[in-house]
Amino acid sequence: MATHAGGLTATAREASAAVRIEGLVRAFGTRTVLDGLDLTLRPGEFVAMLGRSGSGKSTLLRALAGLDHETGGEGELSAPDHVSVVFQDARLLPWKRVLANVTLGLTGTDAGERARTALDEVGLAGREDAWPVELSGGEQQRVSLARSLVREPELLLADEPFGALDALTRGRMHTLLARLYERHRPAVLLVTHDVDEAIALADRVVVLDGGRIAADLAVELPAPRRHGTPEYAALRTRLLARLGVDGPDHL
Missing domain, CATH: 3.40.50.300 (P-loop containing nucleotide triphosphate hydrolases)
Known part of the structure; x- marks a missing residue:
């Protein structure tokens, strides 16, 4: 204990x-x-x-x-x-692009591939290089969900x-x-x-x-x-x- x-x-x-x-x-x-x-x-x-x-x-x-x-x-x-946490606000780092926000803290050579798969799951395939400010509130929460679930x-x-x-x-x-x-x-x-x-x-x-x-x-x-x-x-x-x-x- x-x-x-x-x-x-x-x-x-x-x-x-x-x-x-x-x-x-x-x-x-x-x-x-x-x-x-x-x-x-x-x-x-x-x-x-x-x-x-x-x-x-x-x-x-x-x-x-x-x-x-x-x-x-x-x-x-x-x-x-x-354990992963999703908050009311997406809490994305504004100085990092979408993919980098999802891979934040991930380890392994397949981190980028896993993050792209997660973004595809939440309907944001193709937005990997977008900045958080370019996303709507709903899209930002999708990124937040991807960041949480990519860690299984x-x-x-x-x-x-x-x-x-x-x-x-x-x-x-x-x-x-x-x-x-x-x-x-x-x-x-x-x-x-x-x-x-x-x-x-x-x-x-x-x-x-x-x-x-x-x-x-x-x-x-x-x-x-x-x-x-x-x-x-x-x-x-x-x-x-x-x-x-x-x-x-x-x-």
Whole structure:
């Protein structure tokens, strides 16, 4: 066992779980954000996480990614060695062209070939030499997805990756992410404020409230998941109720 900063303990990962979290506590000074949180993700499972602003969703992702060394806490966290993160903004290096952004940190003589394949998968074949500033917001997020998936992660963490996109582009990105997920099959933890996004993409939807999991619901709807069916409406209503929302709007 190795102890991480803040008292977090890393345990040997079980074959039946891509992620196992038990009693996770994370605090900023005197403010406790995650309060004894328990969560498990199976290998290849797609889980969406909903919660009010400030509920600790991003804090949890940072803990899983090993990016929260300045916070205090305790608990056990088991996660894969190969983890990739997609953020709300693409975080491309503006002084590097698209291909160089995707190959950033990659090793091996086939890095360029792998990156080109990844760009082709996200629909950006031929844009390898473009500068980030020449891309639309949706295209930049495609590059970000390519950069994450070219590493063949066992766990993909996505922190509201489509929140800044317009509705049409966001729908296209949902389709793209679903296709890439089926092809690569990492475990995915998607943080979102959008109930419909969670239902459209995930195998399970969890609701974070008070630093703990307040609801954990399987999405047992046939694809494609469309608005208007009684089953969709019932699940959406249950999730909104867990979030304290009495209406049809997104959060």
